[in-house]
Amino acid sequence: MQKYPIGLQDFRGIREGGYLYVDKTPLIYELIESGKYYFLSRPRRFGKSLLLSTIKEIFNGRKELFKGLWIEDNWDWGKTNPVIHLSLSRIEYENGNLYKALDREMDRQAKDKGFQLETEGLKSKFEELIIKTSAAGKVVLLIDEYDKPLVDYLNDLPTLEENRAVFKLFYSILKDADEYIRLLLLTGVSRFSKVSIFPDLNNLKDITIQRKYATITGITQQELEDNFAGEIVEMKQSAPDILEQLKWWYNGYSWYPDADRVYNPFSLLNFMDDRDFQNYWFLTGTPTWLVKHMHQNKEFDLEHIRIGGNALGNFNTVDIESAPVLFQTGYLTIKGYDPETGQYELGYPNKEVKDSLVDNLLSAYREVYPGKDSVAVTADLGRALKANDAPKMIGALDALIATIPYDHWKAESESVFHIIVHLAFRRLGADVRSEVHSATGRCDVLVLTDRYIYALELKLDSSPEKALEQIADKGYLRPYQLDKRPKIAIGINFSSDDRKVKDYLVKEF
Numbered sequence: 367m368q369k370y371p372i373g374l375q376d377f378r379g380i381r382e383g384g385y386l387y388v389d390k391t392p393l394i395y396e397l398i399e400s401g402k403y404y405f406l407s408r409p410r411r412f413g414k415s416l417l418l419s420t421i422k423e424i425f426n427g428r429k430e431l432f433k434g435l436w437i438e439d440n441w442d443w444g445k446t447n448p449v450i451h452l453s454l455s456r457i458e459y460e461n462g463n464l465y466k467a468l469d470r471e472m473d474r475q476a477k478d479k480g481f482q483l484e485t486e487g488l489k490s491k492f493e494e495l496i497i498k499t500s501a502a503g504k505v506v507l508l509i510d511e512y513d514k515p516l517v518d519y520l521n522d523l524p525t526l527e528e529n530r531a532v533f534k535l536f537y538s539i540l541k542d543a544d545e546y547i548r549l550l551l552l553t554g555v556s557r558f559s560k561v562s563i564f565p566d567l568n569n570l571k572d573i574t575i576q577r578k579y580a581t582i583t584g585i586t587q588q589e590l591e592d593n594f595a596g597e598i599v600e601m602k603q604s605a606p607d608i609l610e611q612l613k614w615w616y617n618g619y620s621w622y623p624d625a626d627r628v629y630n631p632f633s634l635l636n637f638m639d640d641r642d643f644q645n646y647w648f649l650t651g652t653p654t655w656l657v658k659h660m661h662q663n664k665e666f667d668l669e670h671i672r673i674g675g676n677a678l679g680n681f682n683t684v685d686i687e688s689a690p691v692l693f694q695t696g697y698l699t700i701k702g703y704d705p706e707t708g709q710y711e712l713g714y715p716n717k718e719v720k721d722s723l724v725d726n727l728l729s730a731y732r733e734v735y736p737g738k739d740s741v742a743v744t745a746d747l748g749r750a751l752k753a754n755d756a757p758k759m760i761g762a763l764d765a766l767i768a769t770i771p772y773d774h775w776k777a778e779s780e781s782v783f784h785i786i787v788h789l790a791f792r793r794l795g796a797d798v799r800s801e802v803h804s805a806t807g808r809c810d811v812l813v814l815t816d817r818y819i820y821a822l823e824l825k826l827d828s829s830p831e832k833a834l835e836q837i838a839d840k841g842y843l844r845p846y847q848l849d850k851r852p853k854i855a856i857g858i859n860f861s862s863d864d865r866k867v868k869d870y871l872v873k874e875f
Contacts (some may be wrong), residue, residue, distance in 0.1 A: 374416075394417070394420060414583060623710070656697075671711065726790040783860050787824065819843065
């Protein structure tokens with residue numbers, strides 16, 4: 367039995383404790399030897415802290431910790447460099463005290479290195495810390511979760527801007543510290559503009575979306591099969607398709623269009639420990655503000671999003687765009703790239719993220735978020751969908767609408783019904799497409815299952831006859847005429863006064 371480092375981020379602790387370590391040292395070596403100033407963005411619990419901890423022990427010369435790893439025989443262990451390792455998630459910056467917290471951290475770092483700082487002021491202390499530390503050799507500066515004092519205050523812009531100003535002051539000394547630095551690596555979740563945080567650090571290389579380092583965190587398919595070979599053999603006895611299941615649930619993250627996709631390490635390790643498919647990563651902390659933001663902006667269909675490279679790296683705190691934030695925080699990933707337009711295509715990475723985020727969004731549009739999920743209220747809909755039982759399907763949708771609290775009822779148009787219907791089918795894992803364009807119009811909702819193709823047209827305070835007529839006249843099912851699956855048209859009329867499905871009609875084509 368292997369020991370899984372669930373929640374462990376300290377390389378030394380993992381190695382001395384006999385825990386599994388997926389060897390990333392070839393890529394780390396490439397990083398160290400090919401550059402000097404780096405920035406890396408990855409979602410939470412994706413191995414950023416472990417990456418920095420590993421680099422720290424390499425420069426500390428702790429060869430014994432790397433026994434059996436690639437770098438053991440490929441590094442000059444006689445040469446060491448002093449390390450300044452800052453983890454901004456561990457300092458007490460709450461209540462607008464980022465400046466004081468960093469000031470205290472400078473004193474603590476100096477004390478750990480055996481000297482005291484004589485200057486006053488954050489900028490001067492940071493500079494003195496680097497210069498005095500460099501007496502033992504050029505400094506390796508590792509800064510983890512640089513952005514946490516910013517993203518924690520996205521709902522408090524005055525504090526966020528105050529913290530941003532502190533960071534600009536703090537990092538400004540790095541421009542003239544080049545002679546003292548061997549390596550600088552900053553990691554975080556968000557990709558705030560270099561200009562807004564690091565105005566003078568023009569040589570900071572962003573390796574977030576780069577082929578060479580796309581798999582420096584996360585676990586590739588080959589790494590899975592190499593490091594969990596025993597577990598896979600064991601699980602295949604009862605689940606021959608276990609590798610396909612694992613891919614479906616936890617693989618799919620990509621930080622370069624044609625690079626290897628990686629597994630979420632936190633979810634994969636938890637699964638190996640429990641042997642139970644669950645939403646491990648999602649449950650560790652979904653930003654409530656982001657779900658509410660998408661609800662407010664009527665955003666719900668997150669497949670096949672196209673976005674330019676500059677926008678993908680943007681994190682505008684004043685006018686937040688959901689797609690870049692969803693990508694940076696791990697809820698969307700790169701699915702493809704069009705070199706002609708310079709656009710990336712984004713989509714859900716895997717089942718875990720897709721199921722969980724859709725469920726949260728559905729609860730938000732039902733006005734019961736946070737606090738309640740939508741699992742129970744969509745169960746009947748799923749059974750009706752599989753059986754092509756239209757009356758039960760309509761009954762389930764009606765029951766779903768009825769769960770919206772009366773004081774939150776906002777059915778000013780059919781859009782709220784459209785979104786809830788879309789998310790309900792998406793919650794079930796169905797292939798759902800909204801506002802599907804044909805030669806003569808747009809179908810509200812198309813649902814494709816293994817056995818049936820459904821075209822749903824939704825009306826508010828109108829009639830199902832008009833809805834069915836529109837499906838037929840506009841030819842919404844015509845593109846699928848060669849498909850052997852039965853094609854079902856459903857016209858649904860909602861009543862805004864009664865808050866229910868008033869009537870519906872079904873016709874098979």
